Amino acid sequence: MAKQEKTSAELYREQRKARLAKAAKKNKKKMLTPQATKRIGKITAVIVVLAIICVIGAVVASYTGIIERNTTVLTINGEQIKQPEFAYYYNNAYSMAYQYANYGYVQYDTSKTPDVQTYGGEMGEIKDFPEDQTAMWTDYFEYYAKNSIQTIKSGVAEAKKLGLELDEDDLAAVQSNIDSTKSNAESGGYSLSAYLRAYYGKGLSEKLFRTILEEQQLYTKLSDTKETELKDALKKKDVEEAFDNGLTTYAVASFRSYTITAETETNEESGATEPTEKTLAAAKKRADAIVAASTSENAFLSAVQKDANANNDDTNYLTDDSNTLHENVSYSDAQSAVSDTDFLTALFTKDAQTNVAKLISSDTGYTIVYVLEGAHKPGETFTYDVRHILVKFPEEDAAEATDETADEDAATEEAATEEATTEAAAEEITVEALTKEEMGDVNVALDVNGETAKDKATYQKAQNILKEYLAGEHTEDAFAALAKKYSEDSNASEGGIYTDVPAGQMVAPFENWALSEDRKEGDVGIVETQYGYHIMYFVKTNATPWDDKIRSDLVATDLNDYLQGLADDEAFTVNVENQKGIEKVEDSIVRLARNQIRNAANSANTAN
Secondary structure (H helix, E strand, C coil), X not given: CCCCCCCHHHHHHHHHHHHHHHHHHHHHCCCCCHHHHHHHHHHHHHHHHHHHHHHHHHHHHHHHCHHHHCCEEEEECCEEEEHHHHHHHHHHHHHHHHHHHHXXXXXXXXXXXXXXXXXXXXXXXXCCCCCCXXXXXXXXXXXXXXXXXXXXXXXXXXXXXXXXXXXXXHHHHHHHHHHHHHHHHHHCCCCHHHHHHHHHCCCCCHHHHHHHHHHHHHHHHHHHHHHHHHHHHCCHHHHHHHHHHCXXXXXXXXXXXXXXXXCEEECCCCCCEEECHHHHHHHHHHHHHHHHHCCCHHHHHHHHHHHHHHCCCCCCCCCCHHHCEEEEECHHHHCCCCCCHHHHHHHCCCCCCCCEEEEEECCCEEEEEEEEEEEECCCCEEEEEEEEEEEECHHHHHHCCCHHHHHHHHHHHHHHHHHHHHHHHHCCCCCCCCCHHHHCCCCECCCCCCCCCCCHHHHHHHHHHHHHHHHCCCCHXXXXXXXXXXXXXXXXXXXXXXXXXXCCCCCHHHHHHHCCCCCCCCCEEEEEECCEXXXXXXXXXXXXXXXXXXXXXXXXXXXXXXXXXXXXXXXXXXXXXXXXHHHHHHHHHHHHHHHHHHHHHHHHHHHC
């Protein structure tokens, strides 16, 4: 059979195959040896690992704030101010504006970010701001941060020059601030580090936070030391003169008052419910009778009691001073009882008439005021420091349940209540009294005991905590530690401390215990209030001289000039080293504001 000729397609495939074989043979001479291939593989692997490390490092640096902590934004007196410290003061300025706006103190619109709002000087002047530019709120925040740092750093330098150092009380105040911040963080589900990072921005570590607080505390110590020095230098005649010229500011007065409110009727034309000429005349007749009878303080009280009895008021005005007596009250406090400016102006003079009744009219009736003493020096004011551990009643806990959990817990709570009632009926709880051996040398002042306690089970818990204290070291620190461990009050993280508490601030049982005439430092006890049982520890009484406010006011200008002079020293001029770092802080606050606006809008939508 004759050989068949190849087609053109077959010829093309053969030629292509030959070219590929030739090229492969040629390239084989250029191929790397296995050893070389292995070395290149290792190099490639190293490059990949390094790339991964760089990516991880960038993520870690971004998260932990390493970059921010190493970014210098300002220098002052040779000290580098890093971005996180600047951000701390910048954020504080924003927080103040936000809070003041909610109280209506400043014209800051919380529905807008600060970079789009004109600053009108509501929180002070921005010194040296260019006249041809319009200041925004972000400009004020930047100025506040720079000015705060300048003020604190100059004060700290002066304090160190004078040899001032933080003592135990100062360090305790710093720690209390940190503990309070930590408590706020934990209540929001944050660690302290995470809270600082979220609230103040990246890079603010716990260590830097403490350093900032310690510097602020040292500055406060310098200010207090200088103020005391200036006060001590004042002459007595200067203080007396200031008192005489400012009686409505510094003096107090004493008087009794009784108000007769005229009966109201509905006006047929206007529909308003208001006193009429007839009812006002009847009220005045009653008031005139009291004024005529008030030849003495006792006569005033008797006339008031007679009027009350005749008008179905069963209050005992003869024995209960709280209904009529205003003793040693300031001008502003007196206004809450008597709104007549002419009367108060006359009352707050040294030659005010005393032991006399005055009739004051108003649109709704009449007030009879019996003047006991006109303007006079207030005397010392006393406050007290006290620690406590609160053990709440069970119903107090239930009352604080959120709306979201209230319905869910209702059935469980009802079942638990029934069970508790059954158990209580089956077995009466008996609380054994503390023994003398348990009390030792500690003065234990109990305003309630196991027999008189409203809730014996809760009282037993309180007594057990007191026993734990009595069994250990009898010190304030030991009590504070127990407060942190057991107290259910909001200041538990601060060791249950209340400082400089004035009379009238706390609920009666709490205050009566603390202000008892025989109360001494280190006394402990238990009192019962509507909140539960308070294990008490009395710290101390604080006495403030009557002229302390006058002296503070007289030296205020000199003190401010002294502190401002330190800040104005050329050595403490603020130098901007990195404007971009400052702008990053501003950007973070703008983002924070934007998030707050969005959250507020979401909350409003949810509520609707």
